[in-house]
Amino acid sequence: MTIDAGRWAELYRLEFPRVYRALLAVLRDRDRALDALHDAFVAGLRRPPAHDADLAGWLFVVAVRSARRGVRLPSFSLERVRGRSGEGDIDALLDRMEVGRLLAGLTERQRAMVVAQFYLGLDHREIAAHFGVKTGTVSATLAQAKARMRAEVRNAS
């Protein structure tokens, strides 16, 4: 069934919290996460996914790709100079979390796949389809990521 604009907005609103948080965990930057998700929303308006199953995975991957395309221009902010940046808060928050510490040692691509699996609940086949890679690549990437996370757990204990 084709998703029209109204339905798309409704689905986006439903999925936003989960996908935004997943992006925060991967990108560790509020502005990048929000911009990337907005881009994914606009991409969905232009060419919606074929069906509304697993929409979170679709939004997540389109947003991750969008975040990689260019680098957001920094803008001068007195608060940043004074060290009261919102981004700092997210970094600090993630650093205090077990998840943040586990993800910190991974590459952005590994983080994206780990978050897709453990937070968004996608299986290897779904992750492969969304990221446009082979299932074996997903398995290998996740195996490396888990090995790193295990090492992190060992070091912490």
Place this chain on the structure above:
Amino acid sequence: MLPELSIERVFRRELDDLPLPPESSWVPARATVRRPVSLTAIVIAATLVLVLGAVSLVREAPDAAATGRRVTTTPLLVIPRPTCLRGGCNVYRSDAFGYGISIPGDWRVQDSSRLGFGRSDPSLLDRVEFTSRTPEEWQLLVGVRLDLIAPWDVSVEVHDRNGFAAMDWARSDGCGRNACVVGETTLSQSPAYVASWPVTSSLRMHAYYIERGDRMLILRYVTEPGSEGPHGVTEQTLEQIVGSIALN
């Protein structure tokens, strides 16, 4: 051990605690649902006009001069300092902001400043991006976003300095929050503060800050270490462009 079920639980429990932005910044209202399509179309159309404008800016120096920016296709010799790149180059001059910079002959001006002007950064007075990409390649890469710098492009920004020193600007940009390498150099006989820091796991920002009275001139580019840029662009190409700047 890292039992997967417990990891999933930890991920859900912890990530669900992350704060969301205010609803007004992301909830699409019914009245605006259709607007993004038309708005996007407008922005795309405007960007195309902008791209065509930028191309004509390069080709038609007299028109450009009327707007305060001047581009000449004369050999580099007419500009006091810069080095010619890859055998041929164009010179971009901004009389309004007092600088000139030379770019390789196969580069062009991607003027992305007009639509996004001051939108997210009130201190921004002017911004010009130089790219080796064709308008179509650039459009594909960046889409309708005007607050991005494409990797392997060079941008020149002019800001109101607001009394802050180059080091403060670098810190505000991201230097310090990330592992940052800083240094000093001279560009067109003016001292410049140099900073470089990772913006993602694969991209690195390089920025040069030059204090010019009550203004701050920032030259920046983003590289992908270990990779080559489009059309054979290397970090050396970008450094040469930065080094070619001539300040009035």
